[in-house]
Amino acid sequence: MEQILEAINGGASGDEIAALPIPESYRAAHLLRSEQEMFEGVESSERDPRKTVHIGEVPTPELAPDEVYVAVMASAINFNTVWSANYEPVSTFGALDRLARQSEWSARHAQDYHVLGSDASGVVVKVGSAVRAWKPGDRVVVHCNYVDDQDPQSHDDAMMASNEMIWGYETNFGGLADLAVVRANQLMPKPAHLSWEEAACNALVNSTSYRMLLSPNSYQIKQGEAVLIWGASGGLGGYAAQYCLNGGATPVAVVSSDAKADVLREMGVEHIINRKTQGYQFWKDENTQDPKEWRRLGKDIRDLIGRDVDVVFEHPGRQTFGASVYVVGRGGSVITCAATSGYMLEFDNRHLWMRLKRIIGSHFANYWEAWQANQLICDGRIQPILSAVHDLEHTGEAAYQMHHNLHEGKIGVLCLAEGEGQGIDDPEFREKVGEDKITLFRRAG
Numbered sequence: 265m266e267q268i269l270e271a272i273n274g275g276a277s278g279d280e281i282a283a284l285p286i287p288e289s290y291r292a293a294h295l296l297r298s299e300q301e302m303f304e305g306v307e308s309s310e311r312d313p314r315k316t317v318h319i320g321e322v323p324t325p326e327l328a329p330d331e332v333y334v335a336v337m338a339s340a341i342n343f344n345t346v347w348s349a350n351y352e353p354v355s356t357f358g359a360l361d362r363l364a365r366q367s368e369w370s371a372r373h374a375q376d377y378h379v380l381g382s383d384a385s386g387v388v389v390k391v392g393s394a395v396r397a398w399k400p401g402d403r404v405v406v407h408c409n410y411v412d413d414q415d416p417q418s419h420d421d422a423m424m425a426s427n428e429m430i431w432g433y434e435t436n437f438g439g440l441a442d443l444a445v446v447r448a449n450q451l452m453p454k455p456a457h458l459s460w461e462e463a464a465c466n467a468l469v470n471s472t473s474y475r476m477l478l479s480p481n482s483y484q485i486k487q488g489e490a491v492l493i494w495g496a497s498g499g500l501g502g503y504a505a506q507y508c509l510n511g512g513a514t515p516v517a518v519v520s521s522d523a524k525a526d527v528l529r530e531m532g533v534e535h536i537i538n539r540k541t542q543g544y545q546f547w548k549d550e551n552t553q554d555p556k557e558w559r560r561l562g563k564d565i566r567d568l569i570g571r572d573v574d575v576v577f578e579h580p581g582r583q584t585f586g587a588s589v590y591v592v593g594r595g596g597s598v599i600t601c602a603a604t605s606g607y608m609l610e611f612d613n614r615h616l617w618m619r620l621k622r623i624i625g626s627h628f629a630n631y632w633e634a635w636q637a638n639q640l641i642c643d644g645r646i647q648p649i650l651s652a653v654h655d656l657e658h659t660g661e662a663a664y665q666m667h668h669n670l671h672e673g674k675i676g677v678l679c680l681a682e683g684e685g686q687g688i689d690d691p692e693f694r695e696k697v698g699e700d701k702i703t704l705f706r707r708a709g
C-alpha cells in the first residue's frame with residue numbers, strides 16, 4: 265500500500281494511480297470465524313471487542329465488475345462494529361454465508377475472517393469493468409447500503425429490497441482497513457473542506473438520521489415541531505439535533521452528562537434534559553415498568569417547552585421505549601431505528617391507540633437519501649461530530665469506548681492517513697463554514 269499512499273500524497277493523476285499494482289494483501293481490522301463462540305454465556309456488558317478485533321494482513325479479493333478498490337484514508341467506529349465484535353445478538357459470519365449463496369462474486373464474502381467497518385473516506389484506486397460514474401483518483405466517502413439492483417423493489421426504495429445488507433457488517437471487506445472493496449453505487453464525493461477523518465465519520469449515522477427525520481420514506485419534521493432526541497450527543501443524535509435546528513423544529517435533547525449538554529448548547533440546542541441527574545427509573549425491575557417515571561419525564565418536557573413533543577427519535581430501545589410512547593403527544597410519532605438496550609420492547613398500547621400515535625420503523629437510508637445527507641455536509645450545512653481519533657491498530661479499544669458509552673459524537677479511525685487534519689482540499693470553504701463549528705465535538709472530546 266506504500267506505493268499507492270505515496271502516489272496519493274504526491275498528487276499523482278488518476279491514470280498514474282490506476283497503473284499501480286494492487287497489493288496481494290492488506291492490513292485490516294477483522295474478526296475470526298474460529299472465535300465466534302468466544303462470548304457464549306457471557307453478559308453483554310462483559311463482552312470485550314479488544315479480545316476479538318484483530319489487526320493484520322488479509323488477502324485482497326478480486327474485484328467484481330461493479331466494484332472499486334478504495335485506498336482507505338480514514339474510517340469510523342459504529343455501534344455495528346460493537347455488535348459484530350461482541351457477537352451479539354448474532355455472529356455476523358452467518359450473514360456472510362447467506363450473502364455468499366447469492367452469486368459467484370458473492371461467494372468471496374464467506375471467509376474465515378470478517379473485515380469490519382461501515383464508513384470510509386479515501387481515494388478510488390481501481391474500478392471494475394462495469395463502473396461508469398467513478399474513476400481512479402476520485403476522492404470519496406462510502407455509504408454502507410449494499411443493494412442488489414436486480415431486486416425490483418430496490419428501484420422504488422433500496423431499503424425495501426429483500427436482500428439489502430449493511431456493508432462491513434453483513435458483508436466482508438469493510439472500511440476499517442487500508443483497502444476496501446466497495447460497490448460503485450456506494451460512493452459519494454468527499455466533502456472537500458473536511459479532513460479524511462472528519463469526512464469518514466458521517467455517512468452511516470448522518471444518512472440514518474436524515475431518513476428518520478427528513479425523508480417521505482419515514483417522517484418529515486416540520487417547522488415548529490418538537491422532537492425528543494435520546495442520546496442527542498451520540499452518533500445518530502448529534503445529526504438529528506442539527507436537522508431539527510436547521511429545519512426550524514425544536515430539539516429536546518436527552519443526554520447523560522453536563523459535558524454532553526455543554527456541547528449541544530454550543531450547537532444551539534436550548535432544551536436539554538440530563539437523564540443521569542433526573543435519575544429516571546423507567547423499569548422497577550427487569551420485568552416491570554413504572555408509569556410514574558414516564559409521567560415525570562413528560563412533566564419535565566412540558567416544564568421545558570410548555571407542551572408535549574410531536575416526535576420521539578428512538579434508538580435506546582427496551583430501557584426507554586415505554587416512556588417514548590407515553591411522552592409523545594396526541595397524534596405524534598415515535599421513530600425507531602434500533603434497540604441498544606434490548607430489542608424486546610414493551611409499551612402500554614392504550615397510550616398509542618387512544619391518542620392516535622404512530623410507531624415508525626426506519627433503517628439506514630437509500631443511495632439518494634445518503635447522497636442528499638452527504639450533500640448537506642459538502643455544503644457546510646451539517647457538521648461532522650467527530651470527538652476522538654484512534655489509529656487502526658486501536659480499533660478494538662475504540663469499539664470498547666463506544667460499547668461503554670465513554671464517547672461523544674463519533675470516534676474516527678486513521679487507516680492510511682498518517683495523522684489528523686490531512687486531506688483538506690478546500691481550506692477557504694472550511695474557513696467560511698467555520699473551524700469552530702466543524703470541530704465542536706473534537707474540542708470537547
Ligand code: NAP
Binds near residue numbers: 627
Ligand atoms: P452512540 O454513539 O453510542 O449514541 C447512542 C446514545 O444513546 C449514547 O450516546 C447515549 O447517550 C444514549 N443511550 C445509550 N443507552 C441508553 C439508554 N439505555 N437510555 C437512554 N439513552 C441511552 O450510538 P449511535 O451510533 O447513535 O447508535 C445508536 C443505536 O442505533 C445503536 O444500537 C446502533 O446499532 C443503532 N443504529 C442503527 C442504524 C440503522 O440503520 N438501523 C443506524 C445507526 C445506528 P447519553 O448517555 O448521553 O444519554
